[in-house]
Amino acid sequence: MDNPLYRQRAIQLREELVSDYFILWIWDEALGATGKPGQFYEIRALSSMANPQTVHAIPKLFKPISIYDNQGGRIGFMIKKVGPGTKALSRLRAGDTLELIGPCGNGFPLVTGKRILLLSGGIGYPPLWYLQKELINHNQIYWMHGGATGGDVFPCDEIWTEDGSIGRKGRVCDNLRQNILEYNIDTMYSCGPQGLLKNASQISAEMQILHYCSLEAYMACGIGVCHGCAVPIGSKEDWNYRRVCKEGPVFNSAEVMWELI
Ligand SMILES: Cc1cc2nc3c(=O)[nH]c(=O)nc-3n(C[C@H](O)[C@H](O)[C@H](O)COP(=O)(O)OP(=O)(O)OC[C@H]3O[C@@H](n4cnc5c(N)ncnc54)[C@H](O)[C@@H]3O)c2cc1C
Ligand code: FES
Structure with a gap:
Protein backbone atom coordinates (compact mmCIF):
# COMPACT_ATOMS: atom_id res chain seq x y z
CA MET A 1 0.00 0.00 0.00
CA GLY A 105 -9.73 12.94 11.18
CA ASN A 106 -9.67 16.26 12.99
CA GLY A 107 -9.90 15.47 16.72
CA PHE A 108 -11.53 17.45 19.53
CA PRO A 109 -10.66 21.13 20.05
CA LEU A 110 -9.04 21.46 23.49
CA VAL A 111 -10.20 24.20 25.87
CA THR A 112 -8.95 25.59 29.18
CA GLY A 113 -10.68 27.08 32.22
CA LYS A 114 -14.07 25.50 31.42
CA ARG A 115 -16.67 23.47 33.30
CA ILE A 116 -16.93 20.46 31.04
CA LEU A 117 -19.45 17.66 30.71
CA LEU A 118 -18.28 14.52 28.90
CA LEU A 119 -21.10 12.35 27.57
CA SER A 120 -20.49 8.90 26.11
CA GLY A 121 -22.58 5.93 25.12
CA GLY A 122 -21.28 2.38 24.56
CA ILE A 123 -18.25 2.41 22.32
CA GLY A 124 -18.20 6.21 22.48
CA TYR A 125 -16.17 5.80 25.68
CA PRO A 126 -12.61 5.27 24.27
CA PRO A 127 -12.00 8.68 22.63
CA LEU A 128 -13.29 10.48 25.73
CA TRP A 129 -10.83 8.60 27.96
CA TYR A 130 -7.92 10.08 26.01
CA LEU A 131 -9.69 13.46 25.88
CA GLN A 132 -10.23 13.70 29.66
CA LYS A 133 -6.54 13.00 30.23
CA GLU A 134 -5.65 16.02 28.09
CA LEU A 135 -8.31 18.30 29.64
CA ILE A 136 -8.14 17.38 33.31
CA ASN A 137 -5.30 19.69 34.42
CA HIS A 138 -6.91 22.82 32.97
CA ASN A 139 -10.68 22.33 33.44
CA GLN A 140 -13.33 20.92 35.76
CA ILE A 141 -14.83 17.74 34.35
CA TYR A 142 -17.97 15.70 35.00
CA TRP A 143 -18.29 12.49 32.95
CA MET A 144 -21.57 10.66 32.27
CA HIS A 145 -21.53 7.31 30.47
CA GLY A 146 -24.35 4.99 29.46
CA GLY A 147 -24.66 1.50 28.01
CA ALA A 148 -27.24 -1.15 27.30
CA THR A 149 -26.06 -3.43 30.11
CA GLY A 150 -23.42 -3.62 32.83
CA GLY A 151 -21.09 -5.07 30.17
CA ASP A 152 -21.03 -1.70 28.37
CA VAL A 153 -19.95 0.61 31.18
CA PHE A 154 -16.56 1.81 32.37
CA PRO A 155 -15.16 4.15 35.05
CA CYS A 156 -16.61 7.68 35.07
CA ASP A 157 -18.59 10.00 37.42
CA GLU A 158 -22.14 8.85 36.57
CA ILE A 159 -23.13 5.51 35.03
CA TRP A 160 -26.45 4.67 33.35
CA THR A 161 -27.59 1.30 32.03
CA GLU A 162 -30.79 0.58 30.14
CA ASP A 163 -31.36 -2.63 32.10
CA GLY A 164 -30.44 -1.02 35.45
CA SER A 165 -27.82 -3.70 36.20
CA ILE A 166 -25.18 -1.08 37.15
CA GLY A 167 -25.62 2.60 38.04
CA ARG A 168 -28.88 4.38 37.32
CA LYS A 169 -31.58 2.74 35.19
CA GLY A 170 -32.41 4.52 31.95
CA ARG A 171 -30.63 6.42 29.21
CA VAL A 172 -27.65 8.63 29.86
CA CYS A 173 -29.41 11.75 28.51
CA ASP A 174 -32.26 11.36 31.05
CA ASN A 175 -30.33 13.43 33.61
CA LEU A 176 -28.38 15.65 31.24
CA ARG A 177 -30.35 18.88 31.74
CA GLN A 178 -30.17 18.62 35.54
CA ASN A 179 -26.40 17.98 35.47
CA ILE A 180 -25.73 20.90 33.13
CA LEU A 181 -27.52 23.14 35.63
CA GLU A 182 -26.11 21.54 38.78
CA TYR A 183 -22.48 21.66 37.63
CA ASN A 184 -22.87 24.97 35.80
CA ILE A 185 -21.52 23.38 32.61
CA ASP A 186 -20.40 25.62 29.75
CA THR A 187 -18.81 23.09 27.36
CA MET A 188 -19.81 19.59 26.38
CA TYR A 189 -18.06 16.81 24.44
CA SER A 190 -19.94 13.72 23.31
CA CYS A 191 -19.42 10.45 21.46
CA GLY A 192 -21.84 7.58 20.99
CA PRO A 193 -24.73 6.32 18.89
CA GLN A 194 -26.56 8.78 16.68
CA GLY A 195 -29.72 8.83 18.84
CA LEU A 196 -27.72 9.86 21.89
CA LEU A 197 -25.85 12.59 20.01
CA LYS A 198 -29.06 13.94 18.49
CA ASN A 199 -30.80 14.05 21.87
CA ALA A 200 -27.78 15.66 23.54
CA SER A 201 -27.55 18.23 20.73
CA GLN A 202 -31.16 19.31 21.23
CA ILE A 203 -30.45 19.83 24.92
CA SER A 204 -27.16 21.69 24.38
CA ALA A 205 -28.87 23.95 21.83
CA GLU A 206 -31.76 24.73 24.22
CA MET A 207 -29.32 25.45 27.05
CA GLN A 208 -26.84 27.31 24.83
CA ILE A 209 -23.87 25.10 25.69
CA LEU A 210 -20.90 24.80 23.36
CA HIS A 211 -21.00 21.16 22.29
CA TYR A 212 -18.48 19.16 20.25
CA CYS A 213 -19.74 15.75 19.14
CA SER A 214 -17.87 12.91 17.47
CA LEU A 215 -20.05 11.20 14.87
CA GLU A 216 -20.04 7.42 14.38
CA ALA A 217 -20.72 7.24 10.62
CA TYR A 218 -20.36 3.92 8.82
CA MET A 219 -17.12 4.18 6.82
CA ALA A 220 -16.04 2.43 3.63
CA CYS A 221 -12.65 3.91 2.63
CA GLY A 222 -12.05 5.91 5.85
CA ILE A 223 -9.58 8.24 4.11
CA GLY A 224 -11.78 10.77 2.31
CA VAL A 225 -12.05 9.10 -1.09
CA CYS A 226 -15.51 7.47 -1.38
CA HIS A 227 -17.70 10.19 0.25
CA GLY A 228 -19.78 7.39 1.78
CA CYS A 229 -19.57 8.97 5.24
CA ALA A 230 -20.72 12.49 4.27
CA VAL A 231 -23.10 14.34 6.59
CA PRO A 232 -24.85 17.72 6.14
CA ILE A 233 -23.08 20.48 8.09
CA GLY A 234 -23.89 24.19 8.28
CA SER A 235 -27.06 26.23 8.73
CA LYS A 236 -30.45 26.04 6.98
CA GLU A 237 -29.37 28.83 4.65
CA ASP A 238 -25.89 27.56 3.95
CA TRP A 239 -24.92 23.91 4.38
CA ASN A 240 -22.79 21.36 2.62
CA TYR A 241 -21.79 17.72 2.93
CA ARG A 242 -18.68 17.08 5.02
CA ARG A 243 -16.88 13.75 5.30
CA VAL A 244 -16.89 12.32 8.82
CA CYS A 245 -13.56 10.59 8.16
CA LYS A 246 -11.80 13.71 6.86
CA GLU A 247 -13.42 16.95 8.07
CA GLY A 248 -14.77 15.09 11.13
CA PRO A 249 -15.42 12.98 13.06
CA VAL A 250 -15.74 15.92 15.49
CA PHE A 251 -18.19 18.70 14.64
CA ASN A 252 -19.77 21.56 16.54
CA SER A 253 -23.18 20.00 17.23
CA ALA A 254 -24.93 23.30 16.43
CA GLU A 255 -23.71 22.89 12.83
CA VAL A 256 -24.88 19.31 12.29
CA MET A 257 -28.15 19.28 10.29
CA TRP A 258 -29.69 16.57 12.49
CA GLU A 259 -33.06 16.77 10.70
CA LEU A 260 -31.36 15.65 7.44
CA ILE A 261 -29.36 12.73 8.86
C1 LIG B 1 -14.61 7.68 13.96
C2 LIG B 1 -15.00 6.33 14.55
C3 LIG B 1 -14.34 5.88 15.68
C4 LIG B 1 -14.68 4.62 16.21
N1 LIG B 1 -14.00 4.21 17.32
C5 LIG B 1 -14.25 2.98 17.82
C6 LIG B 1 -13.52 2.50 18.96
O1 LIG B 1 -12.66 3.18 19.53
N2 LIG B 1 -13.78 1.24 19.37
C7 LIG B 1 -14.73 0.45 18.77
O2 LIG B 1 -14.93 -0.70 19.20
N3 LIG B 1 -15.46 0.90 17.72
C8 LIG B 1 -15.24 2.13 17.24
N4 LIG B 1 -15.95 2.57 16.15
C9 LIG B 1 -16.97 1.68 15.57
C10 LIG B 1 -16.27 0.60 14.73
O3 LIG B 1 -15.60 1.19 13.66
C11 LIG B 1 -17.32 -0.40 14.21
O4 LIG B 1 -17.90 -1.09 15.29
C12 LIG B 1 -16.64 -1.41 13.30
O5 LIG B 1 -16.27 -0.78 12.10
C13 LIG B 1 -17.59 -2.56 13.00
O6 LIG B 1 -16.96 -3.39 12.05
P1 LIG B 1 -17.23 -4.95 12.00
O7 LIG B 1 -16.65 -5.48 10.72
O8 LIG B 1 -16.76 -5.60 13.26
O9 LIG B 1 -18.79 -5.08 12.01
P2 LIG B 1 -19.81 -4.69 10.83
O10 LIG B 1 -20.38 -5.95 10.28
O11 LIG B 1 -19.20 -3.70 9.90
O12 LIG B 1 -20.89 -3.95 11.72
C14 LIG B 1 -21.60 -4.63 12.77
C15 LIG B 1 -22.82 -3.79 13.11
O13 LIG B 1 -22.42 -2.48 13.58
C16 LIG B 1 -22.96 -1.46 12.71
N5 LIG B 1 -21.91 -0.46 12.54
C17 LIG B 1 -20.67 -0.68 12.04
N6 LIG B 1 -19.97 0.47 12.04
C18 LIG B 1 -20.78 1.42 12.53
C19 LIG B 1 -20.65 2.81 12.77
N7 LIG B 1 -19.52 3.45 12.49
N8 LIG B 1 -21.70 3.47 13.28
C20 LIG B 1 -22.84 2.84 13.56
N9 LIG B 1 -23.05 1.52 13.36
C21 LIG B 1 -22.03 0.83 12.86
C22 LIG B 1 -23.30 -2.15 11.42
O14 LIG B 1 -24.38 -1.51 10.74
C23 LIG B 1 -23.73 -3.54 11.89
O15 LIG B 1 -25.04 -3.54 12.36
C24 LIG B 1 -15.68 3.82 15.61
C25 LIG B 1 -16.34 4.29 14.47
C26 LIG B 1 -16.01 5.54 13.94
C27 LIG B 1 -16.71 6.03 12.72
S1 FES C 1 -15.44 6.76 4.40
FE1 FES C 1 -14.86 7.19 2.35
S2 FES C 1 -14.88 9.37 2.36
FE2 FES C 1 -15.25 8.89 4.43
Missing part, protein backbone atom coordinates in the same frame (compact mmCIF):
# COMPACT_ATOMS: atom_id res chain seq x y z
CA ASP A 2 1.51 3.41 -0.96
CA ASN A 3 -0.48 5.54 1.48
CA PRO A 4 2.11 7.49 3.57
CA LEU A 5 -0.08 7.05 6.64
CA TYR A 6 0.00 3.25 6.26
CA ARG A 7 2.18 1.16 8.58
CA GLN A 8 2.37 -2.22 10.23
CA ARG A 9 3.08 -2.51 13.95
CA ALA A 10 3.46 -5.45 16.29
CA ILE A 11 0.96 -5.72 19.12
CA GLN A 12 2.80 -5.28 22.41
CA LEU A 13 -0.06 -6.26 24.69
CA ARG A 14 -3.67 -7.37 24.51
CA GLU A 15 -5.91 -6.63 27.50
CA GLU A 16 -9.19 -8.42 28.06
CA LEU A 17 -11.98 -6.23 29.47
CA VAL A 18 -15.57 -6.94 30.47
CA SER A 19 -17.96 -8.57 28.06
CA ASP A 20 -16.90 -8.19 24.38
CA TYR A 21 -14.36 -5.41 24.93
CA PHE A 22 -10.57 -5.63 24.71
CA ILE A 23 -7.59 -3.28 24.28
CA LEU A 24 -4.74 -3.65 21.78
CA TRP A 25 -1.55 -1.75 22.61
CA ILE A 26 1.18 -0.85 20.14
CA TRP A 27 4.41 1.08 20.73
CA ASP A 28 5.53 3.90 18.41
CA GLU A 29 7.03 7.10 19.79
CA ALA A 30 6.78 9.03 16.51
CA LEU A 31 3.10 8.12 16.07
CA GLY A 32 2.43 9.01 19.70
CA ALA A 33 3.70 12.53 19.00
CA THR A 34 1.21 13.06 16.13
CA GLY A 35 -2.17 11.76 17.38
CA LYS A 36 -4.66 13.76 19.43
CA PRO A 37 -7.94 12.97 21.23
CA GLY A 38 -10.86 12.34 18.86
CA GLN A 39 -8.62 11.18 16.03
CA PHE A 40 -8.82 7.58 14.91
CA TYR A 41 -6.92 4.97 12.95
CA GLU A 42 -8.22 2.71 10.24
CA ILE A 43 -6.99 -0.66 11.46
CA ARG A 44 -7.03 -4.25 10.28
CA ALA A 45 -5.57 -7.54 11.42
CA LEU A 46 -2.74 -8.52 9.07
CA SER A 47 -3.46 -11.80 7.37
CA SER A 48 -0.63 -14.25 7.76
CA MET A 49 0.69 -15.95 4.63
CA ALA A 50 2.30 -18.45 6.99
CA ASN A 51 -1.19 -19.43 8.05
CA PRO A 52 -3.32 -19.33 4.85
CA GLN A 53 -6.52 -20.07 6.78
CA THR A 54 -6.45 -16.58 8.26
CA VAL A 55 -6.21 -14.91 4.83
CA HIS A 56 -9.84 -15.76 4.12
CA ALA A 57 -10.99 -15.10 7.70
CA ILE A 58 -9.92 -11.43 7.68
CA PRO A 59 -12.27 -8.90 6.04
CA LYS A 60 -10.71 -6.57 3.43
CA LEU A 61 -12.01 -3.32 4.90
CA PHE A 62 -10.05 -1.43 7.52
CA LYS A 63 -12.12 -0.43 10.58
CA PRO A 64 -12.16 3.05 12.15
CA ILE A 65 -11.04 2.82 15.79
CA SER A 66 -10.40 5.84 18.03
CA ILE A 67 -7.22 6.47 19.94
CA TYR A 68 -8.16 5.33 23.45
CA ASP A 69 -4.88 6.20 25.10
CA ASN A 70 -1.48 7.56 24.19
CA GLN A 71 1.24 7.46 26.80
CA GLY A 72 4.16 8.99 24.90
CA GLY A 73 3.94 6.42 22.11
CA ARG A 74 2.26 3.57 23.97
CA ILE A 75 -0.96 3.74 21.93
CA GLY A 76 -4.10 1.85 22.94
CA PHE A 77 -7.21 0.89 20.96
CA MET A 78 -10.23 -0.15 23.02
CA ILE A 79 -12.49 -2.25 20.81
CA LYS A 80 -15.88 -3.92 21.04
CA LYS A 81 -16.45 -7.12 19.06
CA VAL A 82 -19.53 -6.48 16.91
CA GLY A 83 -18.94 -7.98 13.45
CA PRO A 84 -16.33 -9.67 11.23
CA GLY A 85 -13.73 -6.85 11.28
CA THR A 86 -13.68 -6.36 15.04
CA LYS A 87 -13.88 -10.14 15.60
CA ALA A 88 -10.74 -10.58 13.46
CA LEU A 89 -9.04 -7.89 15.58
CA SER A 90 -10.13 -9.69 18.74
CA ARG A 91 -8.21 -12.79 17.67
CA LEU A 92 -4.90 -10.87 17.67
CA ARG A 93 -2.41 -11.55 20.43
CA ALA A 94 0.88 -9.94 21.55
CA GLY A 95 3.42 -10.36 18.74
CA ASP A 96 0.79 -10.41 15.97
CA THR A 97 0.74 -7.62 13.41
CA LEU A 98 -1.73 -4.78 13.06
CA GLU A 99 -2.12 -2.76 9.85
CA LEU A 100 -2.82 0.92 10.50
CA ILE A 101 -3.68 4.02 8.49
CA GLY A 102 -3.62 7.26 10.41
CA PRO A 103 -3.98 9.21 12.52
CA CYS A 104 -7.19 10.19 10.66
